[in-house]
Every structure is written in structure tokens, then in C-alpha cells.
Amino acid sequence: MKRNEIETKYTWDLTKLFPDQQAFDNALAKAKQGLAALIAMKGHLADTKDHFICYMETKEDMERYLEQCIVYANMSCDVEPSIPQNTMNKAAAMQVYQQAMTGLSFCDVELIEAKEAIDSYLQDEACSDFRYPMSELFRTIPHRLDAEKEQLLAEIGEIATAPAQIYDAFRMRFDPVMVDGEEQFLSDATYTSFLFHPDVEVRKQAFTNLYQEYERYGNAFAQMLKGHAKGQVFNAKMRNFSSALEASLFADGADQTLYDKVLHMANEKYKQARHDFFAFRKEQLGLKEQHTYDLLLPYIKDVNVSYTIEESFDIIRKALAPLGETYGKLLTRAQEERWVDCFPHEQKVGGAYSGGCHDSLPYILTNFTGNYDSLSTLAHELGHSMHSYFSRTTQRPLLSDYRIFVAEVASTVNEILLNNYLLKTSDDRQYRKYILANLLEQLVGTLYRQPMYAKFESHLHELIEQDQPVSSSVLTDYFIQLSKDYYGESVCIDELEGYKCYYIPHFYYNFYVYKYTLGMAVALSFVKKIEAGEVADYLAFLSKGGSESPIDELVHAGVDPRSDAVYDDAFTYFEDVLKQLKELM
Known part of the structure; x- marks a missing residue:
């Protein structure tokens, strides 16, 4: 399908950000x-x-205009990368961004040198909005360099981000999948839909056709991952951190104790429940061999579940009703005001995300195919967008961006509320089995899968820090080793599985994936409070933006992510859901 074949109401309306090219050019000029x-x-x-x-307000305005341009250009390229103007806009915006990174590298050093004077200014109410940002800056003093070295780090910043940019720009073409004698289009976006097909040859062919291309470019992807990790390690060393992991955690005000806790809970303490789940799947499917391309195959039969995009919005509004009338009206606006770019098409980037900027709608990109996963993904991304909306309308631009550390909480709350609603509103035994089975898939993917990915990410950076050789075979062999331990004896690990490490976009970011698990555990705690009628603290959390440290935001809302109990409750919840499904079966 091509973009011009999709009804306009199912595409996002970027004219709300820039009505024409002149508006974009004007904003970039102001930046x-x-x-x-x-x-x-x-x-x-x-x-x-x-x-x-004057400095703080001028910087806020400059970043505001630049963010508008970067967001608009990136989103345009994500749906229509072949339009020259889109790529030109992206290049122009990123050029100004890099100029800002290098040209303003003196600012933090100068502000730190003036700490005593600034501390006195911050006592004045006129500077109250600057207190938290300045406290965060001053917290970095032990990891700051002199002006010359700061300038050097800023100048090489573009080099350090090059691997991620190359990955984002890389578009592969895959051999089509033969289904009932007809070729069907295979892409990163459509791949998952083939894994639901009852014919094992269709599933295997989709898996093979996708990952053989990653194998073909394996050396290139390995260099991208290696280059990304080297950039993170170099930056950490320059800033006097013991590791890239420590540097990443420091930015969120967290420490390795929390990181290790999340990985230990998933990879060690509650490991057996995960293996029991995969063994249960194999038994229910009656498979002699269970491969990773079989892991989305439904084992709940005689349930015809499909949703239109309109039905999905209606279901989500009802499921999220406990969050209040204002929240519900925003969901309607999201549909009517074209916040969402709905359907997959040629050249559109795969996956889903919530984006936008302070001055735009909280846009959503998704690749809706009408299955349960599409419904759940829409609810997930709407959670992000509601978080963004509340933060941006409550906080000024300087304080509106929430940290990645808490980003997955709101999205996961929506998913859990959706599943609870679907279970509560149906007496159909088969449908309840279906929802429980899908809930288990979500819990596995969030509570368990992400810490496995985090282990790979940590290992990659440790190899660089220990000056060990990093080749494609080193990475793919280790990923296969992790996969075998992750799935247990009930799942066969094919050789191409190793190349999945190149497919995961978060590996080109920086120690992000463990936050999905943290987000799920915290979200389950919030859902308990929400369903008990305690909504105010949660909505206050959504409105905090970046006005407090991430951990403080959660603690002030009544959930402490450093507590063992939060994770014990989450993994016990997984065990309970698995038990419920086994009893129904």
C-alpha cells in the first residue's frame, strides 16, 4: 500500500505544527x-x-524553535522519506542542532563557575523555575571538564551519534512471503503479522527472509553497534565515570544497585516462571519443536478477534474511564484531530512511537493491522501522548520534558487497564483465555524480555571497556547464548536468531531497555491505586514533566521504584496470571 491510497483521516496532521515550508523555514531562522x-x-x-x-529564557526559546523543526523533519521522513524536501529539512535542522551543541558548549562551564552567584539568584521567586534545572547541572560538577575539553566533546558529538543515525536511515528490502501461492509484502512493520499465521512454513519463511538480510549486512550492523558503544564508553571515561552504565544511570539519578535489582529479578530470581510459560505454550500448541517464530502463534482457538481503528478508540476510551472525564475527552481529541498516523505503507518506518514537541500535538505513529497487538499498541502509545500532553500543558518548555526513566509508566498503565477492562466485561470463557494469554505475552515481553536485552547491552559495553575484540560473530554468538538461557529447553534456537541483536533499535540508544521492566512494575502498582479510586496522585505524576527527578516524581506519587516489593509484586502477578490461564485451560 502507498501513502496516497490511505484516507487522510487515518494520517497525522503535521500542518498543525507547520502549515507550509515557509513556516518551517521561519522557525529554523528563529532558532x-x-x-x-x-x-x-x-x-x-x-x-x-x-x-x-535573559540567558535561561533565550535558551528556552531557541530550543523550542529547534525542537519544532527537528520533530517535524523526523516525522515527515518517517512516513515519506523519498520526498527530497523532507530529507533536506532534516539535514538543515540537524545541522543547527550540531551548531548549538558545539557553539554553546561553554554555557555549562560558565554557569558552574558562577555557582555562588546563581545560588543567590535562585532564592528570588523570579528564578524559581530554574531551581531544579540548575540543581541538576550542579550535580554534574564532579564529571565536568575544563572549557577546552568540553568544547572537544561537543565537536565530536555528531560522530558519536552517527551509528544511531545510520541505523535510523538504513532501509532494507526483504524477499516477499508466499502465502497461499501469492507474494505478500514483508517489512519490519508487517513481519509480526506473519508470525500469527497457522502455516509453519509461512512463519519460518518470514523469519528467514527478514533475518537473512540482517545476516547479509551483519558486519555493517556490528560496526554500528560497536561504534555506538565506543562513543558511550569514551564519553563516560572523559567524564570520570567508571563505566558507560554508571554514566547513563547518573543522568536519571539512579545507581547500579537499582539496575542490578531489575536484572536479577527477571534473569535469576523469577527465571523458572518464564521457563514454565514457554513450556506451557509448547504443550498447548502440541508442537514437537517450538521455535522463536512460533512464539506468537495463538494457542487459544475459536476466538475471532479483530478491531477497526474506530473500534479500538472506543474500547480504549471505556477501558481508561477510571482515569477521569478529562482524560477521556483527550482520547476523543486524539482520534478527531488526527494525532495518529495509523496504517503501514511502503517506505513508512516500522514500529510505533509517541512524538511531537512542546508546541505540537502529541503525535503517534503506529502500524495498525487490526489484531490485538495493534489495539494494545495504540493504548500504549496513547499513554505516552497523554503523559506528554499533561506535562506540556502544565509545565513551561524548560520543565516539560519527562525523563526516559519514567516514560514507560504511563504507557504501561494504559495497557494493564485495557486488559483488566477486557477481562471484566466478558463472560466468554474462550475470550477470557485469549486476553489472559495476550496479557502473559505482554508481561513476558516487558518484565522478562527487556532485562535479557539489557544483559546483552551491558555485555557489549563491557567488551569495549575491556578492550576485547567485537565482531559480528562475537555479538551474534552471545545473543544466541542469552536466548537459550532465556527461553529454556522448550524452545529451539535457530542460527539466524543471533542476528536479532541487530533488529532491536534500542541497542543503538543508551541503556534504555531495563526501564521497560521498571515501568511495568511501577505501572502495576499505580493500577492498583487507580482501580481503588485513587487517581489524583497518578494524574499529578503525569503533569510533573521534568520538574523533579524521576525517582522523586514516582515516590511523591506513592510508588518507590527502589523497593524490592514493587518487583516481587510484579513478578508474582505474572505467576498469578499464568496460574489463572492454566486453570481455565
Whole structure:
């Protein structure tokens, strides 16, 4: 399917951000003007309280215009990368971003040198919004370098992000999948739909056709991952961290104790429940051999579940009704105001995300195919977008961006509320089995799968830090080893499974995946409170944005992510859901 074959109401409306090219050019020009003004302030950022306020507000405005341009250009390329103007806009916006990174590298150093004066300014109510950002900056003092080295790090920043940019730009073409004698289009977006097909040859062919392409470009992907990790390790060393992991955790105000706790709970303490789940699947399916391409095959029969995008919005509104009337009205706006780009088509990026910026709608990209996963994904991304909406409408731009550390909480709350609603509103035994089975899949993917990915990510960075050789075979062999331990004896691991390590986009980011598990555990705690009628603390959390540290935001909302009990409850919940399904079966 091509984009022009999709009804307009099912595509996002980016004209709400920029109605035409001239508007984009004007915003980029304002970003450049703001950047020039900031550079001209060098040496005088904190001479007086008024100088300091002027700097903070000018920087906020410059970043606001630049973010608009970057978001618009990236989203345009995600759906129509072949349009030259889209790629030109992206290049132009990223050029200004890099100029800002290098041109303003002096700012943090100068502000730190003026700490004593700034501390006095912050006592004034006119500077109250700057207190948390400045406290975060001053927290980095032990990891700051002199002006010359800061400038050097800023200048090589583009090199360090090159692997992720190359991965984002890389578009592969896969051999089609033969289904009932007809060729069907295979892409990263449509791949999952083939894994639901009852014919094992269709599933195997989709798996093979996808991952043989990753194998073909294995050396290139290995270099991307290696280059990304090297950049993270180099930056950590320069900033006096013991490891890239420590540097990443520091940014969220977390420590390795929390990280290790999450991985231990999933990979060790509650490992047996995961293996029991995969053995249960194999038994229910009656498979002599169970491969990874069989793991989405439904084992609940005689349930015809499909949803239109309209039906999905209706179900989600009802499921999230406990969050209140305002939340429900926003869900309706999301549908009517075209926040969502719904369907897969040629050249559209795969997967799903919630995006936008402070001055735009909280847009969503998804590749809706009408199955349960599509419904759940829509609810998930709407959770992100509601979080963004509440934060952006409550906080000024300087304080509206929430950290990745808490980003998965709101999305996962939506998923759990959706599943609970579907279970509560149906007496159909088969349908309840179906929902429980899908809930288990979500829990496995979030509570268990992500810590397995985190282990791979940690290992990759450790290899670089220990100056060990990193080749494609080193990475794929280790991923196969992890997969065997992850799935247990009930799942056969094919050779191509190793190349899945190149398929996971988060490996080109920085220690993100464990936060899915943390988010799920925290979300389950919030859902208990929400279903008991305690909604105010949760909505207050959604409105915090980046006005507090991530851990403080959660603690103030009544859930402490450092507590063992949060994770014990989450993994016990998984065991309970598995038990419920076994009893129904």
C-alpha cells in the first residue's frame, strides 16, 4: 500500500505544527537567531540576576524553535522519506542542532563557575523555575571538564551519534512471503503479522527472509553497534565515570544497585516462571519443536478477534474511564484531530512511537493491522501522548520534558487497564483465555524480555571497556547464548536468531531497555491505586514533566521504584496470571 491510497483521516496532521515550508523555514531562522544571541552572551551569562534570566529564557526559546523543526523533519521522513524536501529539512535542522551543541558548549562551564552567584539568584521567586534545572547541572560538577575539553566533546558529538543515525536511515528490502501461492509484502512493520499465521512454513519463511538480510549486512550492523558503544564508553571515561552504565544511570539519578535489582529479578530470581510459560505454550500448541517464530502463534482457538481503528478508540476510551472525564475527552481529541498516523505503507518506518514537541500535538505513529497487538499498541502509545500532553500543558518548555526513566509508566498503565477492562466485561470463557494469554505475552515481553536485552547491552559495553575484540560473530554468538538461557529447553534456537541483536533499535540508544521492566512494575502498582479510586496522585505524576527527578516524581506519587516489593509484586502477578490461564485451560 502507498501513502496516497490511505484516507487522510487515518494520517497525522503535521500542518498543525507547520502549515507550509515557509513556516518551517521561519522557525529554523528563529532558532538560528536565538543561537547567535546565546553565543553573543558568552562571558556574561550570570553577571547579574537579569543577565541570568535573559540567558535561561533565550535558551528556552531557541530550543523550542529547534525542537519544532527537528520533530517535524523526523516525522515527515518517517512516513515519506523519498520526498527530497523532507530529507533536506532534516539535514538543515540537524545541522543547527550540531551548531548549538558545539557553539554553546561553554554555557555549562560558565554557569558552574558562577555557582555562588546563581545560588543567590535562585532564592528570588523570579528564578524559581530554574531551581531544579540548575540543581541538576550542579550535580554534574564532579564529571565536568575544563572549557577546552568540553568544547572537544561537543565537536565530536555528531560522530558519536552517527551509528544511531545510520541505523535510523538504513532501509532494507526483504524477499516477499508466499502465502497461499501469492507474494505478500514483508517489512519490519508487517513481519509480526506473519508470525500469527497457522502455516509453519509461512512463519519460518518470514523469519528467514527478514533475518537473512540482517545476516547479509551483519558486519555493517556490528560496526554500528560497536561504534555506538565506543562513543558511550569514551564519553563516560572523559567524564570520570567508571563505566558507560554508571554514566547513563547518573543522568536519571539512579545507581547500579537499582539496575542490578531489575536484572536479577527477571534473569535469576523469577527465571523458572518464564521457563514454565514457554513450556506451557509448547504443550498447548502440541508442537514437537517450538521455535522463536512460533512464539506468537495463538494457542487459544475459536476466538475471532479483530478491531477497526474506530473500534479500538472506543474500547480504549471505556477501558481508561477510571482515569477521569478529562482524560477521556483527550482520547476523543486524539482520534478527531488526527494525532495518529495509523496504517503501514511502503517506505513508512516500522514500529510505533509517541512524538511531537512542546508546541505540537502529541503525535503517534503506529502500524495498525487490526489484531490485538495493534489495539494494545495504540493504548500504549496513547499513554505516552497523554503523559506528554499533561506535562506540556502544565509545565513551561524548560520543565516539560519527562525523563526516559519514567516514560514507560504511563504507557504501561494504559495497557494493564485495557486488559483488566477486557477481562471484566466478558463472560466468554474462550475470550477470557485469549486476553489472559495476550496479557502473559505482554508481561513476558516487558518484565522478562527487556532485562535479557539489557544483559546483552551491558555485555557489549563491557567488551569495549575491556578492550576485547567485537565482531559480528562475537555479538551474534552471545545473543544466541542469552536466548537459550532465556527461553529454556522448550524452545529451539535457530542460527539466524543471533542476528536479532541487530533488529532491536534500542541497542543503538543508551541503556534504555531495563526501564521497560521498571515501568511495568511501577505501572502495576499505580493500577492498583487507580482501580481503588485513587487517581489524583497518578494524574499529578503525569503533569510533573521534568520538574523533579524521576525517582522523586514516582515516590511523591506513592510508588518507590527502589523497593524490592514493587518487583516481587510484579513478578508474582505474572505467576498469578499464568496460574489463572492454566486453570481455565
